[in-house]
Amino acid sequence: xASDGFRPLNEKSLVEYIKATPSLSSKLGEESADLVIxxxxxxxxxxxxxxxxxxxxxVIKQALPYVxxxxxxxxxxxxxxxxxxxxxxxxxxxxxxxxxxxYHFDRPMSxxxxxxxxxxxxxxxxxxxxxxxxxxxxxxxxxxxxxxLFYTSLLFRGTTEHKQSVAEFCGNVELCRLTEQVxxxxxxxxxxxxxxxxxxLDDDAKSVREDNVLKLExxxxxxxxxxxxxxxxxxxxHTGSVMVTSNSTQVIDPEFSFMGPMGFxxxxxxxxxxxxxxxxxxxxxxxxxxxSYKMWxxxxxxxxxxxxxxxxxxxxxxxxxxxxxxxxxxxxxNSELLLQAQKKYMKDLFHDSLGFGxxxxxxxxxxxxxxxxxxxxxxxxxxxxxxxxxxxxxxxxLKERHRFHAIDEVVSAAQExxxxxxx
Numbered sequence: 001x002a003s004d005g006f007r008p009l010n011e012k013s014l015v016e017y018i019k020a021t022p023s024l025s026s027k028l029g030e031e032s033a034d035l036v037i038x039x040x041x042x043x044x045x046x047x048x049x050x051x052x053x054x055x056x057x058x059v060i061k062q063a064l065p066y067v068x069x070x071x072x073x074x075x076x077x078x079x080x081x082x083x084x085x086x087x088x089x090x091x092x093x094x095x096x097x098x099x100x101x102x103y104h105f106d107r108p109m110s111x112x113x114x115x116x117x118x119x120x121x122x123x124x125x126x127x128x129x130x131x132x133x134x135x136x137x138x139x140x141x142x143x144x145x146x147x148x149l150f151y152t153s154l155l156f157r158g159t160t161e162h163k164q165s166v167a168e169f170c171g172n173v174e175l176c177r178l179t180e181q182v183x184x185x186x187x188x189x190x191x192x193x194x195x196x197x198x199x200x201l202d203d204d205a206k207s208v209r210e211d212n213v214l215k216l217e218x219x220x221x222x223x224x225x226x227x228x229x230x231x232x233x234x235x236x237x238h239t240g241s242v243m244v245t246s247n248s249t250q251v252i253d254p255e256f257s258f259m260g261p262m263g264f265x266x267x268x269x270x271x272x273x274x275x276x277x278x279x280x281x282x283x284x285x286x287x288x289x290x291x292s293y294k295m296w297x298x299x300x301x302x303x304x305x306x307x308x309x310x311x312x313x314x315x316x317x318x319x320x321x322x323x324x325x326x327x328x329x330x331x332x333x334n335s336e337l338l339l340q341a342q343k344k345y346m347k348d349l350f351h352d353s354l355g356f357g358x359x360x361x362x363x364x365x366x367x368x369x370x371x372x373x374x375x376x377x378x379x380x381x382x383x384x385x386x387x388x389x390x391x392x393x394x395x396x397x398l399k400e401r402h403r404f405h406a407i408d409e410v411v412s413a414a415q416e417x418x419x420x421x422x423x
C-alpha cells in the first residue's frame with residue numbers, strides 16, 4: 001500500500017475490501033463467497049468492476065495514478081475520482097432520473113461504488129454502431145444538460161457559491177490540461193500521439209495542421225475552455241459516457257468535470273451524434289442501407305438542441321426573480337429586455353456548442369483517441385470515406401459556425417457534404 005493509503009484492487013482483493021466496508025456488504029448480502037465480480041473497464045483510464053451479490057449489485061470504479069491504456073509511462077492524477085464523485089452527487093441531485101446513484105466514495109483509494117446499470121443498458125455509442133433507435137434519447141439528454149447547466153450557473157446561483165465551485169474544481173486541472181492538449185492542440189500540430197487512417201487521410205491530417213483560419217478559431221475556443229467558468233460541466237459528454245435502453249438514459253463518467261463553458265457539453269454530445277451519422281455508410285450492408293437510421297440520428301441531434309433551448313429558457317423564466325446574479329431582476333426589469341438578453345445568450349451558446357462540437361469531431365479523426373463508430377469499420381477504404389466527410393463537415397462548422405442561425409441548417413449542411421473515393 002502506498003503511503004497515501006492507495007492500493008490498486010484486483011478481483012480477489014476487492015472481495016476483502018467489500019467485506020470490510022459495511023455500506024457495500026449490506027447492499028450485496030453478507031455471503032462474500034457468493035459474490036460474482038467481473039472487470040469491464042473498456043475505457044482508457046480506469047478499472048471498472050461489476051459486483052453481483054445475493055441481495056443486490058453495484059459497480060466499483062477505481063482510478064489509477066496513470067493512464068490505463070498506455071501504462072505507468074503516462075502518469076495521471078487519481079484525484080480525478082474525487083471530482084467525478086462530487087459531480088455525480090451534484091448532477092444526481094439536480095437530475096436524479098439520468099445520473100446513477102453513488103453508494104460509497106473512498107478518497108484515499110480513489111474508489112467510487114455506484115448503481116449498476118443492469119442489462120439491457122448499453123453504452124450509447126455501441127447502440128449507434130448497431131443501428132438501434134432510442135426514442136426518448138433527445139428528451140432525456142436535453143433534460144440532463146438543461147438542468148445541470150442552468151442550476152450550476154450564475155443564472156441561478158449567487159457569485160459566492162459560484163466562486164466556491166470554481167475554486168474547488170480548479171483542483172481538476174490535470175484532466176483539463178489533458179483536454180487542452182488532445183482537443184485544442186495536438187490535432188493542429190505534429191504530435192507523436194496523433195494517428196489517422198493512413199495513407200488515405202494523410203492529406204486530410206496535413207490540411208488540419210496547415211489551415212490558418214482553423215487555428216485562429218480553435219485558439220478562441222481553447223481560451224474559452226480555459227477561462228470561462230460558466231457552469232459545472234461534465235467535461236466528456238460523448239456517446240461513450242451515456243448508457244441507454246429504450247426508456248432509460250444515464251450519464252456516467254464525469255471525471256473531466258469542472259466549472260467551464262456550457263457549450264463544451266452540448267457540443268460534445270451533438271458532435272458525437274454527427275460522428276455517428278457520418279459513420280453509418282461504413283455500417284450499411286445489403287440488408288440495411290442505414291438511410292432511415294441516418295435520418296433518425298440527425299433528428300435526434302436537432303431535437304437535442306431544440307428541446308434543450310426550450311427547457312433551459314423555461315428554467316430561466318421560472319427563476320428570473322431568484323438569487324441568480326447574472327441578470328438581476330432590478331436591471332432586467334421588463335419582459336422585452338429580458339427576452340432580448342435571453343436571445344443573445346442562447347445565440348452565443350448555440351455558436352459555442354457548434355464550435356466545440358466541431359473540435360471534438362476533428363480530434364476523434366486525426367488525434368490520439370478515436371471512436372468505435374469509425375474504428376469498427378473494417379474496410380479501410382470505407383472508413384476513410386466516412387472519416388473524410390466527417391472531417392470536412394467539422395472543419396467547415398468550426399470556421400463558419402456563426403453563419404448558422406438554427407440547428408436544422410446545420411443538419412442540412414451535414415447532408416450536403418460531398419464524398420471522396422479512396423478505392
